[in-house]
Amino acid sequence: MAIEDVQTRPRDPQAAQEVIARLKERFGDKVQTGEAFRAQHAHTTTYLPAQLPDAVFFAESSEDVKTAVKLCAEHKVPVIPFGTGSSLEGQVNAPEGGICFDLSRMNRxxxxxxxxxxxxxxxxxxxxxxxxxxxxxxxxxxxxxxxxxxxxxxxxxxxxxxxxxxxxxxxxxxxxxxxxxxxxxxxxxxxxxxxxxxxxxxxxxxxxxxxxxxxxxxxxxxxxxIPEKIAGGVSSFETLEDACNAVIMTIQMGIPVARIELLDALQVKACNAYSGLDFPETPLLLLEFHGSEEAVAMQSAQFAEIASECGGSDFVWTANAEERTKLWKARHSAYWAGRALAPELDGLSTDVCVPISRLADCVRETQEDVKREGILAPVVGHAGDGNFHLLVLFDKDNPEEIARVEAFTTRLAERAIAMGGTATGEHGVGQGKKRVVGQEIGKAVAAMRAIKQALDPDNIFNPGKIF
Structure with missing residues (x-):
């Protein structure tokens, strides 16, 4: 969603203030209207502009939620649910204002x-x-x-x-x-x-x-x-296509791998620098196996054969918990490692998912597109189910760059859809992928709209998302 597409607030601001006053009367300091609170609850880990709610309500029970929703419904004031703010497609933004329901205190x-x-x-x-x-x-x-x-x-x-x-x-x-x-x-x-x-x-x-x-x-x-035994390991490959082919063979052979993560050369470079690792800066697969000691050893040996057949390095695996934790901490820090490649730039994290047999094709064509555009975009993915992510680094204050990146992410989504996949494997639609969801599900959008109209006729729940 381009900055110029951000909606103004068509809702009645007086109605929002009436609801806020009544919520404060009923709930006291569970309701906050300070700008710092409101800005924190419009935070989004993407380039989408923040759109602040009129107030933040810290619900502590289902009774709190029911009471506050009834008030908002009476005045047709938007309701924006909020968990931790880690969503990636602007799901917590408030394009029409309203009340953000922070549910973090409902933590039992x-x-x-x-x-x-x-x-x-x-x-x-x-x-x-x-x-x-x-x-x-x-x-x-x-x-x-x-x-x-x-x-x-x-x-x-x-x-x-x-x-x-x-x-x-x-x-x-x-x-x-x-x-x-x-x-x-x-x-x-x-x-x-x-x-x-x-x-x-x-x-x-x-x-x-x-x-x-x-x-x-x-x-x-x-x-x-909790599995009796957990083992993890890594294998490096000369090309991303070789790594993808190893993933495909692993899944098609029915090896019950628990995790199989793909990092391209740029992402490995970023993780090495950020997490103090020393992997070869070539495409990498990071795996984990769960099961009995015998099963884990057998699965690791089976994957080692596949890696060798696909041109991978020796599969180095370990059951040592400390070593595994270090590996997965580096994987979970991949976003921040990618951002550290160019700290002066902003990041757009996007994902697609395709049938496993098309993973190599989709990743290869996407990397060719990245190269043509001259974009800095490391790749990391949950390759075992055909899902991969790109962190596109760019200057969000440059309208030309925004347009170029949006065109790139649209092509990425369309490529995945054409291969029988989806525009979003796990990020959701939110605001950021509204422009492509119709291409994926076609006339089913009308059915979704009908459900929305039936269950939320005044469109108070998280308006401006998905459709």
Whole structure:
């Protein structure tokens, strides 16, 4: 979304002030209108301009959320849900003003059912908080998008991450939600049972809705057992296509890899400098295997054969927890490592996902496009499920550069769609990818609009996103 496309506020500012006054009367200092609070809650880790809400409401319970939503609905004032602010496509911006509902204080683990491998949490619980809580149970929550995101935000954006190739994405691990809808009432979308054929699948309707249909107030999640053995390792390749082919062979052979991450030469260079590593500055695969000691050893040996066949270096693997942690910390710091390549520039993080058989083609054509444009854009990806990211570095104060980068990201999305893929594997649509979502889903946009109109007739929930 170009800077010139930022909307002004067509909503009634007097209505917003009326709601703020009534919220303050009811909730006191849970409501903040200072510019610093408002600016913090419009923060976005992309180049999209910040669009501030009129106020920030720190909800502490589902009753708080219900009461405040009823007030906003009465006056048709927008509601913008906020978790930790780590979303990448402007999902927390407030283009029409309104009230930002900060859910970070709703951070209780409500129940853990260890025998059934599930739990129920409030939306402000982060993935790291949950795993700390679960440490003594022998269980863990496997979805890892990198950032310590809130679980409500992860559900709202249908997040995934490095473990998705083995454990799936948020749509696979969310069993049920409670959601406050536009009438200020709370509904429950499912039960703890692992399957149900009782009517519409409302859980997956709200998972990925980016806060446009309601506010999530609790999430029931599947958990996984902590593996007996975890081993990680790396292998370098001469070309990105060789690395992609190794990924394709690994998945097609059914090797149950837990993580398989791809870094291009530029990203390896950035990680070496930022995290104090010394990998060859050529394309790199970073892997992790989960299972019994025997299974992990066998899987590592199988991948070593594949890497050798695809021209990779010897696969160096370790089960040492400290060494693995260092590797994955470097991977999770890839965004900041990429930014450090040119600190004077801004960054646009974008992603696409294609069928695994087209991964090499899509990455190769994208790198050719990067070279033609003369863009600085390191590549990193959850290659095991065909998902890869680019961090495009550019000057956001230069309108010509903005136009050039937007044209590039549009071509990237169209390339992925043409290969049977998606314009966004895990970032969501938000504001940043609205211009391409219609190309991907076609006439289904009308169905999505109809659902939005039915559940949120006054368009108060996170307006200006997705459509």
């Amino acid at each position: 683990v409500l129940e853990v059912n260890a025998e059934d491998l599930d739990c129920r949490v409030e939306p402000g619980v982060t993935r790291e908080d949950l795993n700390d809580y679960l440490r003594d149970t022998g269980l863990f929550f496997p979805i890892d998008p990198g950032a310590n995101a809130s679980l409500g935000g992860m559900a709202a954006t249908r997040a995934s991450g490095t473990n998705a190739v083995r454990y799936g994405t948020m749509k696979d691990v969310v069993l049920a939600l409670t959601v406050v809808t536009a009438d200020g009432e709370e509904i429950t979308t499912g039960r703890r049972a692992r399957k149900s054929s009782a009517g519409y699948d409302l859980t997956r309707l709200f998972v990925g809705a980016e806060g446009t249909l309601g506010i999530i107030t609790s999430i029931t999640l599947k958990l996984a057992g």
